[in-house]
């Protein structure tokens with residue numbers, strides 16, 4: 001008895017090169033997160049995995065959604081706005097994090113598309129986000145009435161080319177967000193300098209969050225998310241280890 005041949009599939013979607021084994025990669029990352037939580041005596045589930053899908057097609061995101069992934073990260077508003085609204089319609093639990101440097105003139109689109117904006121880092125952007133979220137008299141809020149959660153990005157390595165508020169300016173900026181812009185950032189985000197030990201950066205961010213009473217710490221990427229969990233990360237942003245090289 002011979003089995004029927006499997007139906008041919010669309011090679012552009014099904015080939016391993018175009019779509020790495022997202023489900024298997026996700027399972028491995030989740031396992032390593034659980035182990036890192038256990039080593040740090042932290043409850044399983046105290047870390048949210050944000051799957052960073054920038055430059056990867058909607059099919060890759062769909063494969064992750066099918067494997068139970070709900071939080072995704074994108075760097076660019078434009079790319080996120082093209083990829084996510086159709087997926088969101090089919091998956092109401094989907095949550096989109098914007099994690100890239102954000103131009104002030106994209107604030108309105110960012111508010112419309114994102115559930116979390118992790119890259120709030122300067123007063124003009126705070127003002128633009130606040131304006132996008134606020135109703136102006138008879139006019140509708142330009143952001144469609146949405147209020148994404150906000151994290152302040154800190155440039156812990158003081159790198160001139162990198163987004164983020166300077167270490168010394170972070171507390172003043174948080175105060176200005178609250179008092180001048182009516183925003184309530186819920187936590188902090190950082191991207192340590194490439195090629196450096198990230199741990200001192202993670203520790204700095206954790207101490208700053210504790211001093212400010214902020215509950216959310218977004219830190220750790222494919223190469224260092226376990227170290228970040230040991231330092232208290234509540235959100236890790238993992239791209240390559242899930243979706244493959246970009």
Ligand SMILES: *Cc1c(COP(=O)(O)O)cnc(C)c1O
Nearest residue numbers: 052099221222223237238239240
């Ligand atoms: C691309 C990116 C990530 C994911 O990096 P990987 O090394 O691919 O895991 C995380 N955070 C930010 C801000 C990014 O831009």
